[in-house]
Amino acid sequence: MDTSSQRTAPPAVIDWLHEYGYRRADAGLLTPCHGAHLFNHSCRPAVLDLGLSVGIAVADIRQGEEVCCDYRTFRFDEPWAFACSCGTPVCEGGVESSRRRIPDRLAQEWRTRIGAALEAAGRVPQEIMIRAGDINGREGRESA
Incomplete structure (x- = not known):
């Protein structure tokens, strides 16, 4: 997330990013992927x-x-x-x-x-976690 996006994001998002994001050299923030902030x-x-x-x-x-x-x-x-x-x-x-x-x-x-x-x-051998469906490896939603 670049610095201009940080200025316009809602305060709760900024608070979360400051707690769990990773600061870059250019003052931007890397947002942690699913669960990475729990390491x-x-x-x-x-x-x-x-x-x-x-x-x-x-x-x-x-x-x-x-x-x-x-x-x-x-x-x-x-x-x-x-x-x-x-x-x-x-x-x-x-x-x-x-x-x-x-x-x-x-x-x-x-x-x-x-x-x-x-x-x-x-x-x-490298395991490929995502075979089909969304980015979390789950199958796509079925239509109702």
Whole structure:
């Protein structure tokens, strides 16, 4: 959503976007796709999106396992910090926004994990979630 659309949207929409949207470098907002705003943080996430327009699984995700992302990718939001209790072996304890620049060590780790996942994606059968119907995979409505 560009900045001019943000100025004309109803206040409730703007409030929701500020809470759940992801700030872009140009001050625009990315609106989260279905349920994406419900992702929890992990210092060792299964999904990363650094430099991509979508998230990519960078680890095997077993059925029933929570899918987490790393909140530090949201570097254009207002500054924030929280105590992390993700429980991963690499948990940093305290996590804060990157303030427009992701630390080199973290960016390199993410690039390595994303590169390996992109390379492996060609060898792994990819599930196509939407086969027919609407964007959520449901069949189209029948006429009454």
